[in-house]
Amino acid sequence: MAVTETTEVRSSALGLRLERHVDWMIIIILILIIGAASGFTLAVTMGDWEYWVDWKDRRFWPLVPPVLMMIFPAAVLGITWTKLRIPFGATFAVFSYTLLKWVSLYFNFNVFAGFPMSMVWQSTFIPLAILLDATIVITGSVFITGFVGAFLWGVLMYPVNWVMLAGFHEPILYNGELVTAADLMGFEYIRTGLPEYVRMIERSTLRSFADTVVPLTAVFAGFLCVLVFYVSWAAGTFLCRQTWVKKV
Amino acid sequence: MALRTFISRTARPLAIAAVALLTLSLFTVAQIGPAFAHGERAQTANLRMRTINWYDTEVSPKQVAVGDEMVIRGRFETSKYWPEHVPSVTGRVYLNVGAAGPKFIKIKSTINGKSMFQSSQLELGKHYEYEIILKARVPGRFHLHPVLNVLDSGALIGPGYWVDTTGSFADFSNTVETMFGRTIDLETFNLDIIYSWHALWFVMALAWLGFWGRKSPLLIQSLRRVRQKEEAGEDPDTLISPMEKKVAVGFMVVTLMIIGAGFQWAEARHPVTTPLRTAKMDVDPLPLPDPNIIIEYGGATYRIPGRSFQAEFSVTNNGPSPVRIGEFLTANLRFINSAVRNVQPADSHDLVASDGLRIEGGPVPPGETRKLKMFAEDALWETYRLTTMINDPDSIVAGLVFFYGDDGSREIVEIGGPMIPVFE
Amino acid sequence: MSVEALSGTTPAEQLASKRADVPGMNWSKVGWTFAIIALVYGAHRVYMQQMAFTVGLDYFEPEFQIYWMPLFWAQVVVGGLAFFGVNGYLWMTREKNPEAVTPRDELGRYFGLLLWVFSFAVILGVLGSFATESDAAWHQVTIRDTDFTPTHIGLFYFALPALIIAAVGLFMYAKTRLPQHADKYLVPLGIALSGPILILPTVGYNEWGHTFFYAEELFGAPVHWGFAFLGLALLAVGGVVVHILARMGSLIQEIQDEAKV
CATH class of the missing domain: 2.60.40.1580 (Particulate methane monooxygenase, b subunit. Chain: A, domain 3)
Structure with missing residues (x-):
């Protein structure tokens, strides 16, 4: 294509070497900063649902984590797309988050506090991020990406993670009571500071509406994800502006 | 090649740090002492004197091996003088254990014979009898307390006793049978599926990241290209080639297919599931005669x-x-x-x-x-x-x-x- | 595209690309920075693993005063000295004549800045995910006693001051060495750095909340949302990265053009 000629950037071996140095440094830095910043922000907002298997319910888990999880990937995608046309922002953000989170879950909840890993595993958002990234490549439109990609993000969070969770919801008859494996782990593994009643699960009257709890929640989550996507995209690209001030 | 330089230059400091940390952790493993008490002394005096009065507390046996059972039992009275500014047991309570983490598992707990699997609600100025059956999980010396968590007031802690657990954590397993006859060990349950599913998506993520990061150098060049397009008044979207769009479509299709297949597989494997439990347990106070x-x-x-x-x-x-x-x-x-x-x-x-x-x-x-x-x-x-x-x-x-x-x-x-x- | 450019290099250009001749990333320094931070925090972590559930459960036990409070006070002293030492040094050795800095020198300083950002990122990695959730794990299995729990000593009084030292050091480095920053301030940099710094005073809100109105250990509770808000400030890192890429890109271009002449 003729276009490439005008955008051709001539670089010498020296330039290439230096630019690769910058690449390496920036990528390592961003994995750490995005992973840690989103890990920190999400720990103090949706952390509990991601720590405990007996918090992963039909009502809040498919709602709170996907909506909050959208913040960083949308902003990072906004930056990598508008500034670089590299559409891997969402996957990059989720990948960094998930990587650091596993390290944290293993060392903190397993090695330090002593819980079995099967009680303290995280959901995965990677497929949702790939869908989001792919949508912007295919459509080239921020608007449609929000409408389709972000909506899918909210809707598909539950099916994606049900693969890991389903087994924990198989019924068990325990001392004459009907419980799930997830409930049983929450009961058995002692959490002195986190009593059963603190769990934010299965609240609301929605559960009485003809078993459509999850689909309804998923659609609502999708709707919220669309909103968060636009806001966060705008915030990310706004904060990216090269504004300088003389006085502070 | 930057990668080789990167590895050769960073290998030495990283190796030294790794060896030092490993040595340090080996050294201190030998220093494990008994767990000291507990944390309740920071609570204000009236929170401790006027809330739950624990008595007849008994822990037996005080020496167990990993996998053995141990019982904490006793009674408590819910104070008539409960401070007005502190939410009381008439809200929500949960019978718990203070054991510095899951050093034991709680296999059964009751108040006045009623299961305390879930949270409950009590009356003020009444007496209750509780029993907590534990199973030793981790060897060591621990200070065990009964605890009553009260919603919005925190953990109200009972008297503590030292207990010793011998044996090895490796011998501990926690098997339970589901209503469909599947025997599962909660210590490791479903981990193979969880790890494989995460690994699969890590591979997909790396493939996607690798595809878009395949050009080297990447970042500065990309920034320049987009800027040049913008300065020339052209649409930077043309930087995405038709081939790249096709790859994105491929990723999207494969991702959706894996999600669908995974969900179907999970549904087929676990056709019947039940939601998490939230029921409240009701319990009456001990029927004690009027005091003389x-x-x-x-x-x-x-x-x-x-x-x-x-x-x-x-x-x-x-x-x-x-x-x-x-x-x-x-x-x-x-x-x-x-x-x-x-x-x-x-x-x-x-x-x-x-x-x-x-x-x-x-x-x-x-x-x-x-x-x-x-x-x-x-x-x-x-x-x-x-x-x-x-x-x-x-x-x-x-x-x-x-x-x-x-x-x-x-x-x-x-x-x-x-x-x-x-x-x- | 770049590969074609590479094949078109002249011997003179290849000569110019010899390592000794040009500034580049000092990978050995990167490795040491990571190793030192990992070692210091790792040692702290190993200590916590051994001493938290044994002698760290109760502030009022004499053992706590022996094994934990001296560590706290040592951190306060070392942190204070490091803060003033690092920033004092950066200020004393500042660039007096920003206009005279050559592109080559400036590029070298940007690689220095990257090293600072890297230190900040590693410490943030330790704090954001690792140390924060050690505190989450701790509170959910123990009974909250005072503001001095082993995980708080590791998080609020160790990792957080370290992050502040790195953040302020990064800012000072840019301010005292990079000509573009000499007489003005980059807004995204200010936002990205002040967010994490403000986490320290937010600890005050957190501890006040836990004492006054919130007794549960739900980690996503509103009493923690102040932290979340400050974490969002790090979205501004995007602006910093774009600045670094743009400036380093044009400096590299200038140096290449110079080499061709």
């Missing part, structure tokens, strides 16, 4: 220099035999009248003042009313940070008084009211 002892509280003082708590009250004995005060219990501290009972601390952290209680006014004969003066004196007031009761805005104290009849009977009555500090 009636107390009229006449005030209390706390003399700070002498660590001496003094209370006056008139006691009416409507029972059949003379009664004497054998024990005063507040905030898990047990002041024992050695003239009536012989109670020795069970271990270094058992909060018993074996000779801490003195009574003026003698036994109360049946059918009579006597004025009694009670002196609870011990350093425990100080070491247990109850001297801070003078800092409570409402200066109200409470505790259980244990009366013992000559016929071997026991009556427990709660006293409570204002307390005046004496400073000199």
